[in-house]
Amino acid sequence: MNFKNNYLDIYKNMLRIRLVEEEIAKRYSEQNMRCPVHLSIGQEAIASGVMNHLNKEDKIYSTHRCHAHYLAKGGNLNKMISELHGKASGCCGGRGGSMHLFDEEAGIMSSLPIVGSVIPLAVGNALTIKLKKERLVSAVFFGDGAIEEGVYHESANFAKIQSLPVLFICENNLFSVYTPLNERQPSADLTRHAKSHDIKYLRCDGNDISKVNEFAFEAIEYIRKNNQPFFIQFDTYRHREHCGPNFDDELDYRKKNEVSFWFENDPIINEKNRLINDKILTENENKKLIDTYLNEIDEAFKFADQDSFPDPATAESFVYEF
Amino acid sequence: MNSSRNLTLSDALCEATHQAMKENKNVFVIGEGVTDPKAIFGTTKDLVNNFGVDRVIEAPLAENGLTGFCIGSAMSGMKPLLIHQRVEFALLSVEQIFNNAAKTHYVSAGKHSVPLVIRMIIGRGWGQGPAHSQSLEPIFSYVPGLRVIMPSLANDAKDMLYSALKEKIPTMFIEHRWCHYVTGDVKKSASKINLDGPKVIKKGKDITVVAFSYMIYEALLASEILEKFDISSEIIDLRILKPLNLKPILESVSKTRTLICCDTGFREYGISAEISASITENLFDSLKKPVSRIGLPNRPTPSSRALAANYYPTAENIIMEAKKILNFTDDILINMINYLKEKKPNIRADVPNPLFKGPF
Ligand SMILES: Cc1ncc(C[n+]2csc(CCOP(=O)(O)OP(=O)(O)O)c2C)c(N)n1
Numbered sequence: 030m031n032f033k034n035n036y037l038d039i040y041k042n043m044l045r046i047r048l049v050e051e052e053i054a055k056r057y058s059e060q061n062m063r064c065p066v067h068l069s070i071g072q073e074a075i076a077s078g079v080m081n082h083l084n085k086e087d088k089i090y091s092t093h094r095c096h097a098h099y100l101a102k103g104g105n106l107n108k109m110i111s112e113l114h115g116k117a118s119g120c121c122g123g124r125g126g127s128m129h130l131f132d133e134e135a136g137i138m139s140s141l142p143i144v145g146s147v148i149p150l151a152v153g154n155a156l157t158i159k160l161k162k163e164r165l166v167s168a169v170f171f172g173d174g175a176i177e178e179g180v181y182h183e184s185a186n187f188a189k190i191q192s193l194p195v196l197f198i199c200e201n202n203l204f205s206v207y208t209p210l211n212e213r214q215p216s217a218d219l220t221r222h223a224k225s226h227d228i229k230y231l232r233c234d235g236n237d238i239s240k241v242n243e244f245a246f247e248a249i250e251y252i253r254k255n256n257q258p259f260f261i262q263f264d265t266y267r268h269r270e271h272c273g274p275n276f277d278d279e280l281d282y283r284k285k286n287e288v289s290f291w292f293e294n295d296p297i298i299n300e301k302n303r304l305i306n307d308k309i310l311t312e313n314e315n316k317k318l319i320d321t322y323l324n325e326i327d328e329a330f331k332f333a334d335q336d337s338f339p340d341p342a343t344a345e346s347f348v349y350e351f
Numbered sequence: 352m353n354s355s356r357n358l359t360l361s362d363a364l365c366e367a368t369h370q371a372m373k374e375n376k377n378v379f380v381i382g383e384g385v386t387d388p389k390a391i392f393g394t395t396k397d398l399v400n401n402f403g404v405d406r407v408i409e410a411p412l413a414e415n416g417l418t419g420f421c422i423g424s425a426m427s428g429m430k431p432l433l434i435h436q437r438v439e440f441a442l443l444s445v446e447q448i449f450n451n452a453a454k455t456h457y458v459s460a461g462k463h464s465v466p467l468v469i470r471m472i473i474g475r476g477w478g479q480g481p482a483h484s485q486s487l488e489p490i491f492s493y494v495p496g497l498r499v500i501m502p503s504l505a506n507d508a509k510d511m512l513y514s515a516l517k518e519k520i521p522t523m524f525i526e527h528r529w530c531h532y533v534t535g536d537v538k539k540s541a542s543k544i545n546l547d548g549p550k551v552i553k554k555g556k557d558i559t560v561v562a563f564s565y566m567i568y569e570a571l572l573a574s575e576i577l578e579k580f581d582i583s584s585e586i587i588d589l590r591i592l593k594p595l596n597l598k599p600i601l602e603s604v605s606k607t608r609t610l611i612c613c614d615t616g617f618r619e620y621g622i623s624a625e626i627s628a629s630i631t632e633n634l635f636d637s638l639k640k641p642v643s644r645i646g647l648p649n650r651p652t653p654s655s656r657a658l659a660a661n662y663y664p665t666a667e668n669i670i671m672e673a674k675k676i677l678n679f680t681d682d683i684l685i686n687m688i689n690y691l692k693e694k695k696p697n698i699r700a701d702v703p704n705p706l707f708k709g710p711f
Contacts (some may be wrong), residue, residue: 037387053444082409088427090423095683120508121458121459121460122460124457124458124459124460125458125459129458131459131462131463133463138423138426138427138463139426139463141450141451142449143446145448146419146447146451148419149415149416149418149419149422149423149447150419150420150422150426150451151423152416152419152420152421152423153419153420153421153422153424153425153426153427154423154424154426154427155423156420156422156423156424156429157423157427157428157429158427159405160377160405160406160424160429161428161429167423179415179416180413180415180416180419180446180447181412182418183411183415183416184416184420186411186413186416187410187413187416187417187420189412189446190411192410249552252709294543346460346461347456347457347459347460348456348457348495348496349459349463349496349520351456351464351518351519351520351596
């Protein structure tokens with residue numbers, strides 16, 4: 030496969046995610062989305078850059094913070110918004126909520142809310158790929174907190190010893206809820222957790238979309254050629270509270286200069302400015318893009334609003350019947 | 352022709368695995384020790400020679416990870432058989448079992464399934480001690496979405512393992528180590544059977560005894576003694592603890608109006624407690640006496656055989672419970688116990704009862 034420098038497409042993808050997330054935040058207080066939400070605002074470049082080099086058939090796995098991954102991989106927007114509303118057309122039929130998004134048609138296999146829990150599932154999918162001789166990649170997204178869980182290390186070791194086509198993507202947003210990385214780990218260099226398992230790795234600024242795009246390409250090419258795991262650390266920052274629609278920097282758990290550094294390093298604003306500078310995009314075209322996406326998002330919320338709730342009589346189905 | 356041979360239960364399990372792997376190339380076996388010289392008490396013997404290291408995977412020590420790998424591979428089209436030499440090792444993986452194996456089918460509204468079988472083995476005797484001998488089936492039976500199977504008879508074990516590997520329900524297949532030694536007539540070819548619940552393995556009319564796994568053998572011995580004194584007991588092998596199919600038990604208890612339940616694990620909060628509650632809810636007015644529960648006392652398993660004396664319930668305990676329910680005389684009880692002692696003189700508590708070798 031060739032390197033794809035389709036930066037306008039990637040930008041559009043990021044922008045759409047941002048607008049979906051902001052709309053969720055805006056409407057959250059209406060209390061129609063009655064489930065926890067972990068917004069991806071600030072971290073969109075990673076999802077969009079990595080997905081740029083994955084095919085529809087490639088598999089991805091995600092966490093509680095799964096909206097960006099779901100949308101970037103091509104997950105159905107209506108099914109996502111309906112799921113957040115607990116409605117029948119939701120991807121889980123209202124059984125999962127925002128932390129369980131999946132869309133098998135887009136290769137989005139599973140998102141799970143228990144930290145670290147999804148990592149071995151992606152490795153298991155890579156085992157299937159190996160045993161069935163499919164030429165696919167299984168990619169798993171997780172945070173700097175998840176890498177502290179034993180199951181990450183069990184998964185990395187197994188992926189290496191079994192030569193499995195897995196991409197481990199660690200999004201280091203420097204926090205597990207309110208607890209900073211430096212209170213949890215002796216170093217912010219998380220690639221040491223790849224090194225110790227003899228897995229190839231890269232690390233870069235996850236808000237720099239060109240870097241993300243290049244590194245993702247290099248990693249995915251390596252996996253496809255060698256049938257070996259690969260690990261990337263992307264450093265990034267979440268803009269809003271850990272869980273919920275609001276900003277929470279009044280709580281003072283993040284240093285003011287750190288917050289302003291990362292907010293000024295916004296992947297979407299930076300990329301927009303670059304595209305305009307390079308005459309790939311105009312302000313006017315950008316406005317049109319925003320309008321198109323806002324329309325689409327509004328339709329999705331209307332769809333969810335009009336969608337019916339699942340029939341209570343079906344609450345018992347799918348425990349044992351197949 | 353499906354002729355039978357006299358085999359141990361562990362050989363029967365090995366044959367079931369062979370057959371399942373031969374018939375379906377998506378079945379693979381994974382676990383710590385599956386290719387080692389002891390081959391999980393002989394139950395994975397020769398598998399690696401026949402099917403290769405890709406399908407018989409010697410695993411690193413990573414129980415939670417392994418369970419997750421199996422779930423991910425099951426969701427994407429494989430049929431894994433994961434094996435733990437002791438139930439306790441699976442405790443490191445209850446996160447994956449409870450949150451992912453049990454719930455994926457439900458949460459995905461039926462779009463994903465996890466056709467995974469996990470075999471785990473309960474140890475007993477010869478100083479196994481507190482962390483290598485626990486019967487933890489109640490904790491797995493607690494969670495909706497899992498199936499829990501505990502075999503007692505060799506051919507049935509073969510058919511149940513083979514059938515579980517053909518189905519999609521995530522299945523906890525819990526084996527008592529002492530059942531591995533028991534022999535029975537085992538058919539050459541395993542059959543796909545319905546895994547739909549308890550079976551009456553001995554007909555009777557005076558008292559119903561529900562047991563499973565190793566306790567089936569204590570129940571059969573107790574039944575033989577009771578029979579010598581004209582008391583006829585009906586023995587139900589529970590086989591599938593979850594989902595619990597009460598129907599055969601209700602039918603039997605409606606007839607005998609009595610019930611003794613035997614656990615291999617702790618008496619408190621055990622499988623018997625669940626059955627007792629359900630039977631009481633359904634047949635309160637028919638019961639002659641309260642349901643009686645037999646299980647381990649409320650303390651860990653000591654290693655020393657001196658401390659382990661009287662720890663494990665036996666046929667004698669079943670006979671004593673029968674006396675409480677049926678009110679036969681003290682003389683009869685003494686005669687029964689003497690008869691039992693004659694039958695199995697001086698058995699050590701820390702080795703399998705030699706009477707239970709079969710064929711059953
Ligand atoms: C096993 C487990 N422990 C704790 C939690 C509570 N929890 C939910 S998200 C989270 C933070 C995880 O941090 P990280 O993996 O870095 O992801 P982020 O939220 O930063 O995207 C915690 C502790 C959980 N869901 N699961």
